Amino acid sequence: MRKTAKKSSLRTAKPANAQAGKHPLSEEKILNNLREILAYIGDDPTREGLLETPARIVRSWKKLFGGYQMKPQDVLKTFTEGSCEEMVVLKDIEFYSTCEHHLQPFFGTISIGYLPKGRVLGISKLARLVEVFARRLQIQEKLVAQIADSLMDTLQPHGVMVVCKAKHMCISSRGIEKHNAVMVTSAIRGAFKKMEVRNEFLEMIK
Numbered sequence: 294m295r296k297t298a299k300k301s302s303l304r305t306a307k308p309a310n311a312q313a314g315k316h317p318l319s320e321e322k323i324l325n326n327l328r329e330i331l332a333y334i335g336d337d338p339t340r341e342g343l344l345e346t347p348a349r350i351v352r353s354w355k356k357l358f359g360g361y362q363m364k365p366q367d368v369l370k371t372f373t374e375g376s377c378e379e380m381v382v383l384k385d386i387e388f389y390s391t392c393e394h395h396l397q398p399f400f401g402t403i404s405i406g407y408l409p410k411g412r413v414l415g416i417s418k419l420a421r422l423v424e425v426f427a428r429r430l431q432i433q434e435k436l437v438a439q440i441a442d443s444l445m446d447t448l449q450p451h452g453v454m455v456v457c458k459a460k461h462m463c464i465s466s467r468g469i470e471k472h473n474a475v476m477v478t479s480a481i482r483g484a485f486k487k488m489e490v491r492n493e494f495l496e497m498i499k
């Protein structure tokens with residue numbers, strides 16, 4: 294681990310994902326920045342109710358952006374030998390993520406299906422994989438693509454399909470203010486490009 298960063302690099306500091314949690318900005322500097330943001334939005338960062346808010350925000354990032362510290366290959370390292378040749382599905386996995394445009398939450402469910410080629414995963418690992426990519430700044434299209442591609446790379450099944458349904462706070466609490474709109478995205482890899490395989494999956498996640 295690099296010990297300290299040169300002062301001049303602070304202004305051009307890379308985002309936390311490139312540094313894997315070793316961001317050169319000190320926590321004190323980030324707390325000060327957050328105090329400035331509280332003042333910018335029109336409140337008083339020195340009033341009692343807001344004194345601890347910057348520290349709380351930083352603590353909440355550990356969960357919300359914890360995905361930058363996780364690698365899909367760590368989550369997917371345990372395989373179970375299995376003779377299963379049939380489709381495996383984990384559906385309606387709840388997730389919370391943060392949109393990279395407005396830093397607003399988007400949340401909903403993700404369903405994952407794969408067609409094993411010789412080995413299967415412990416089923417919890419599919420839900421862990423969702424956490425790896427959801428707990429970052431995201432757009433919904435990239436979220437499903439990253440889940441599908443990491444499964445294809447690591448597990449090497451015949452195919453993978455991921456479907457995500459989510460509500461975006463950035464279109465409900467602000468902007469166009471549509472509270473009921475649900476965004477649906479999918480990533481389709483390998484054998485799931487065949488209509489009958491895809492339909493079997495879609496039937497299973499109904």
Ligand SMILES: Nc1nc2c(ncn2[C@@H]2O[C@H](COP(=O)(O)OP(=O)(O)OP(=O)(O)O)[C@@H](O)[C@H]2O)c(=O)[nH]1
Pocket residue numbers: 392393394431432433434461463464468469
């Ligand atoms: N495709 C996609 N778009 C997203 C996602 N999350 C947020 N967005 C959209 O990203 C777009 C950013 O557009 P901009 O015009 O640059 O931002 P904006 O002026 O705040 O847009 P409005 O929300 O329309 O007010 C908006 O249309 C958002 O609704 C996502 O996961 N996928």
Ligand SMILES: [Zn+2]
Pocket residue numbers: 392393394395396397461463464
């Ligand atoms: Zn947004």
